[in-house]
Amino acid sequence: MDWNKTKTIFIIVFSILNIFLYSLYVQQLTDAQNVQVISKTSIEEVMKQENITYNLPQVNKNDYSSVTATIKKFTKEELETLVSQSIVIENNTHIESDMNTAIAIQNDKGDFDFNEFMMKYVWHGNEYTLWEVNQEEQQATFFQMVNGEPIFYSPNAMVVVHWNDDYEVTHYEQRMLEKFSTESKKRDLMTQDEAVGSLATRGYLKxxxxxxxVTPGYSSLVPLTEIQVFAPTWNIRVELKDGSIEEHFINAIEGKVIDFQLEKVDEPQLDVDVDVDVDEE
Structure with a gap:
């Protein structure tokens, strides 16, 4: 056998194979780039055709990743620092408080102002942010924050405040998370523009x-276990033609649109309720 001739044939064959594989790679890369261009173009076309206005600055979240937390278990001793209220702790995790003193939540201009109430009368109230004021139901909803961003609609990370016809707080409920841990693995996430574009092309934007x-935050992946897992989530707030407001949420990792349905938290009835009655001195 002529090994030199065989060696030459192998070299030629592998050279041809390398050229073929390289050309295939280049073609796939070009196709991918074309798909991205077409995708971006189609989004712009959809936005233009549907007359959807979107000209917000880009919010960059380089440190945006999933987090885990545990459900806070309250103790009677720590809640004794909260004044002018009677507190019942249900199953160690759920505060129900009735105010003993009228606490106004409107300022001199007639605007709602919950800052003093949250700071003085709610356990770690500064860790929550106002989400919604429902004047018809006479209640306000607050979401707990992590890494400076809200946790959207987690039943275990909310405060709901109720008031009377004189705009004085009558009672509130609270649940809380603690021991937050941020995932070290970095993921490729949807950008703000991609989230808006995804909603537009899928018909969610009217x-x-x-x-x-467009607001960054978190949403539950495993909502009803002791260890909670939260994924980066975009909240897109949209004004419709008639002036009404719609809220959309999209998982920044999976790209799934989230339809929040607040579920009742079923807790094991193992712990005796604890009463804490504190009056302001």
């Missing part, structure tokens, strides 16, 4: 609407 804000 004709003649306007994107008012």
């Amino acid at each position: 004709q003649d609407s306007k994107v008012l804000s």
Whole structure:
């Protein structure tokens, strides 16, 4: 056998194979780039055709990743620092408080102002942010924050405040998370523009609407276990043609649109309720 001739044939064959594989790689890369261009173009076309207004600055979240937490278990001793209220702790995790003193939540201009109430009368109230004021139901909803961003609609990370016809707080409920841990693994996440574009191309943004804000936050992946897992989530607030407001949420990892349905938290009835009655001195 002529080994030199065989060696030459192998070299030629492998050279041809390398050229073929390289050309295939280049073609796939070009196709991918074309798909991205087409995708971006199609999004812009959809936004234009549907007359959807979107001209917000880009929010960059380089440190955006999943987090875990545990459900806070309250103790009678720590809640004794909260004044002017009678507190019942259900199953160690759920505060129900009735105010003993009228606490106004409107300022001199007639605007709602919950800052003093949250700071003085709610356990670690500064860790929550106001989400919604429902004047018809006479209640306000607050979401707990992690890494400076809200946890959207987690039943275990909310404060709900109720008031009377004189705009004085009558009672509130609270649940809380603690021992937060941030995932060290970095993931490729949807950008703000990609989240808005995804909603537009999938028909979630209605004709003649306007994107008012895009806010980063978190949503539950495993909502009803002791160890909670939260994924980065975009909240897109949209004003419709008739002036009404719609809220959309999209998982920044999976790209799934989230339809929040607040579920009742079923807790094991193992712990005796604890009463804490504290009056302001």
